[in-house]
Amino acid sequence: MKKILVANRGEIALRVMKTARNMGIKTVAIYSEADRNAPHVKFADEAVCIGPPPSNESYLLGDKIIKVAKELNVDAIHPGYGFLSENAEFGEHVEKSGMIFIGPKSYAIRVMGSKLAAKDAVKKYDIPMVPGTDEAITNVGAAKEIAKKIGFPILIKASAGGGGKGMRIVENSEEFEDQMKRAISEAENAFGDGSVFIEKFVTSPRHIEIQVLADNFGNTVYLFERECSIQRRHQKVVEEAPSSVLTPELRKQMGEAAVKVAKACDYVGAGTVEFLLDDKHNFYFLEMNTRLQVEHPVTELITGLDLVEQQINVANNEKLSFSQEDLKINGHAFEVRVYAEDPLNNFMPSVGKLEVYRPPSGKNIRVDDGFTEAMQVPIQYDPMLSKLITYGKTRNEAMQTMLEAISEYHIEGVSTTLQFGKFVFEHEAFRSGNFDTNFVKKYYSEEKLKAINEEEAKIAALFALKQYLKDSEKLRLPKISK
Numbered sequence: 001m002k003k004i005l006v007a008n009r010g011e012i013a014l015r016v017m018k019t020a021r022n023m024g025i026k027t028v029a030i031y032s033e034a035d036r037n038a039p040h041v042k043f044a045d046e047a048v049c050i051g052p053p054p055s056n057e058s059y060l061l062g063d064k065i066i067k068v069a070k071e072l073n074v075d076a077i078h079p080g081y082g083f084l085s086e087n088a089e090f091g092e093h094v095e096k097s098g099m100i101f102i103g104p105k106s107y108a109i110r111v112m113g114s115k116l117a118a119k120d121a122v123k124k125y126d127i128p129m130v131p132g133t134d135e136a137i138t139n140v141g142a143a144k145e146i147a148k149k150i151g152f153p154i155l156i157k158a159s160a161g162g163g164g165k166g167m168r169i170v171e172n173s174e175e176f177e178d179q180m181k182r183a184i185s186e187a188e189n190a191f192g193d194g195s196v197f198i199e200k201f202v203t204s205p206r207h208i209e210i211q212v213l214a215d216n217f218g219n220t221v222y223l224f225e226r227e228c229s230i231q232r233r234h235q236k237v238v239e240e241a242p243s244s245v246l247t248p249e250l251r252k253q254m255g256e257a258a259v260k261v262a263k264a265c266d267y268v269g270a271g272t273v274e275f276l277l278d279d280k281h282n283f284y285f286l287e288m289n290t291r292l293q294v295e296h297p298v299t300e301l302i303t304g305l306d307l308v309e310q311q312i313n314v315a316n317n318e319k320l321s322f323s324q325e326d327l328k329i330n331g332h333a334f335e336v337r338v339y340a341e342d343p344l345n346n347f348m349p350s351v352g353k354l355e356v357y358r359p360p361s362g363k364n365i366r367v368d369d370g371f372t373e374a375m376q377v378p379i380q381y382d383p384m385l386s387k388l389i390t391y392g393k394t395r396n397e398a399m400q401t402m403l404e405a406i407s408e409y410h411i412e413g414v415s416t417t418l419q420f421g422k423f424v425f426e427h428e429a430f431r432s433g434n435f436d437t438n439f440v441k442k443y444y445s446e447e448k449l450k451a452i453n454e455e456e457a458k459i460a461a462l463f464a465l466k467q468y469l470k471d472s473e474k475l476r477l478p479k480i481s482k
């Protein structure tokens, strides 16, 4: 592999290119007109503008991207996350055009893209699943009887959904028919596939996902878990590895279950198997994400592996150079996603110019970003500015480093979720490890954050005053009357 095109933008495009360059592989960037001056464009050995700002006229134009890649003699295409990364046809077209798609085979993408097909594929492997139906509901009356047996609340999920899209909670049997009708028509509209199924609603779960890695020779390993329960409306905000609640035994069980899920769909490359963990520490398979995920760095920090390097090696038809027994967890890592959103205004996207952009640096701090000072944050794309990642020998050390790194991260011109990250890392429930997916709903409010900010402003003012009073003696500054 001599040349890779990265079919993506922002921090992930840059992150993939950095590894490629370290491996002696040339890089090609594609970009939209909104991203002319973006770091991923400047970093790449070659860059091609593929269209106007809207994603469906640029980053989503699979065939155009393939054409560009062929013209530039590219050997492989890395899709990053989002955009074309879980588009089975795109992967197929890349391979048909004589290039390598750095990702799984289209079969795995298709199977896991349909929640019902995924359930069906893993059925024979004895993977724990939430009680529910495993076929598309055609008879609402019969489904209602099943729901009564399972017990309310139940959740209606769209087979073509995922990541929280197309889900509906039903509290009692009276509202069942109505909710079911809505769910089916919503799924039809959103995905062009009205297949829905029902599951028992696990009320306060943790969201734990397992990173897996597989080569073309039947070797599949798990790279342990990421705890992703701190999320807001299915948008993850803080992730960590390892989880503070898994015992070594449970870790092994979940890891081995994840490997079976990967095998069930002939998985090749880096993938993630999502589980719910209930309050009694029962785990249930939810879905598999067939891409490199945003939060992959926390896994890299605790395993010492470069996941993009592993993806490239596997795509190059190399065998994994290690086995499960070689893998050990070393230390603890956190990630805070820094979005250009205002946590004091319902997390509204806050676009504008990055008047000041100074990320922290130092030992045990990693910042994956795709922005520099004075850049405009485009409105067309995901508002994530960067990922702030910290490492420590222990969870406490990594938490402490995160709080320091947040306070050293200077961004002006747009509002960011950094102060929301600080709120999480100062919260007793988070610090003790005693939290679930309801953390944000349960503990966060704009009023609380405002109160913390005001309290801090008061303390800062008092410190300044104390210092002034001290200095005014020495420096003969004007005295403040008390």
Ligand code: MV4
Pocket (backbone or CB within 6 Å): 130, 155, 162, 163, 164, 165, 199, 200, 201, 202, 203, 205, 207, 231, 234, 274, 276, 286, 287, 437
């Ligand atoms: C669930 C669930 C509880 N019970 N399924 C969310 C993302 C997608 N992967 C599936 N998700 C969930 N599925 C059952 N049977 C809880 C989640 C879930 C969640 C639900 C509501 C609000 C926040 C959530 C965060 C993580 C997972």
